[in-house]
Amino acid sequence: MKIVVIGGSGLIGTKLVTRLRRCGHEVVAASLDTGVNIITGEGLSRAVESAEVLVDVANSPSFEDRAALEFFETAGRNLLAAERLAGVRHHLTLSVVGSDRLADSGYLRAKLAQERIVQTSGIPYTILRSTQFFEFVGAIVDSATVADRVRLSPALFQPVAADEVVAVLTDLALELPINSIVEVAGPEARPMDEMAREYLTAIHDKRQVIADARARYFGAQIDDRSLTPAPGHRAGSIHFTYWLRSLPQRKSAQAPSGLGARGPTETTQTGGAAMRTFRAKVGGS
Numbered sequence: 001m002k003i004v005v006i007g008g009s010g011l012i013g014t015k016l017v018t019r020l021r022r023c024g025h026e027v028v029a030a031s032l033d034t035g036v037n038i039i040t041g042e043g044l045s046r047a048v049e050s051a052e053v054l055v056d057v058a059n060s061p062s063f064e065d066r067a068a069l070e071f072f073e074t075a076g077r078n079l080l081a082a083e084r085l086a087g088v089r090h091h092l093t094l095s096v097v098g099s100d101r102l103a104d105s106g107y108l109r110a111k112l113a114q115e116r117i118v119q120t121s122g123i124p125y126t127i128l129r130s131t132q133f134f135e136f137v138g139a140i141v142d143s144a145t146v147a148d149r150v151r152l153s154p155a156l157f158q159p160v161a162a163d164e165v166v167a168v169l170t171d172l173a174l175e176l177p178i179n180s181i182v183e184v185a186g187p188e189a190r191p192m193d194e195m196a197r198e199y200l201t202a203i204h205d206k207r208q209v210i211a212d213a214r215a216r217y218f219g220a221q222i223d224d225r226s227l228t229p230a231p232g233h234r235a236g237s238i239h240f241t242y243w244l245r246s247l248p249q250r251k252s253a254q255a256p257s258g259l260g261a262r263g264p265t266e267t268t269q270t271g272g273a274a275m276r277t278f279r280a281k282v283g284g285s
């Protein structure tokens with residue numbers, strides 16, 4: 001079966017392409033560096049030609065409110081138009097748990113707009129909403145850091161290993177569309193400040209984490225329900241504590257800033273690369 005992975009060079013996309021190819025499928029890894037631009041439409045119709053399934057795991061190069069909204073709306077419209085012409089039978093999108101609850105976050109408003117475009121396209125679809133990836137915890141800590149102090153909410157947080165998100169995406173891509181939303185999360189919900197502290201200890205980073213119920217998460221006020229999945233979600237089995245065990249030795253080799261994160265089974269993007277990507281998106285140094 002021909003499957004197109006949009007965002008095939010990203011953290012999730014690279015792993016997904018590898019996994020689907022291992023299952024014996026013809027997989028097109030589509031991204032800017034393979035000549036496919038989902039904003040201008042360049043290279044899109046050729047990539048999608050005769051595909052049965054399209055998985056969209058692209059991400060906005062900027063997390064700024066307006067830029068993210070423009071990215072996900074334009075990309076969504078271009079993708080679905082190309083899929084309609086090519087006769088794609090299943091559109092699968094990766095979104096975020098809480099996209100329908102955190103209207104204060106411009107990025108999550110953009111993800112909700114992306115979901116709505118998919119849901120109203122007329123093309124059979126599946127939307128997978130994931131909680132935050134373990135690989136993203138370093139970025140969350142950075143976003144909340146001011147002068148070596150990290151102010152984070154103690155609200156429950158249930159991140160998941162990127163590898164486990166990819167496993168669920170693989171299953172969904174090979175199944176029939178369900179025209180509905182599925183959620184995936186890690187095996188345990190714990191206070192965000194506590195997980196951030198554990199992360200910093202694991203990478204030997206002396207920043208101090210302060211629990212603050214009023215601390216915003218990328219602009220949004222959060223509580224125990226904001227970032228946690230609904231009952232019936234697909235649960236990963238890799239615990240954050242286990243995943244963190246691989247970090248110290250990798251830190252010296254691949255993430256000199258000490259902020260990168262990379263899971264035990266990740267084989268593609270280094271923590272350093274993930275952090276550079278994140279800093280570019282939020283406009284940081």
Ligand SMILES: NC(=O)c1ccc[n+]([C@@H]2O[C@H](COP(=O)([O-])OP(=O)(O)OC[C@H]3O[C@@H](n4cnc5c(N)ncnc54)[C@H](OP(=O)(O)O)[C@@H]3O)[C@@H](O)[C@H]2O)c1
Binds near residue numbers: 009032036060131277
């Ligand atoms: N981070 C989290 O914790 C989290 C949680 C839940 C859901 N998600 C969702 O997961 C998805 C994937 O995230 P990720 O971290 O894997 O993303 P990522 O590593 O930042 O990768 C983004 C991908 O999008 C591609 N891309 C960007 N602009 C493009 C364009 N104009 N045309 C074609 N391709 C373009 C990039 O291609 P180039 O390499 O060529 O630029 C890259 O392959 C996102 O939709 C995100 O919302 C993330």
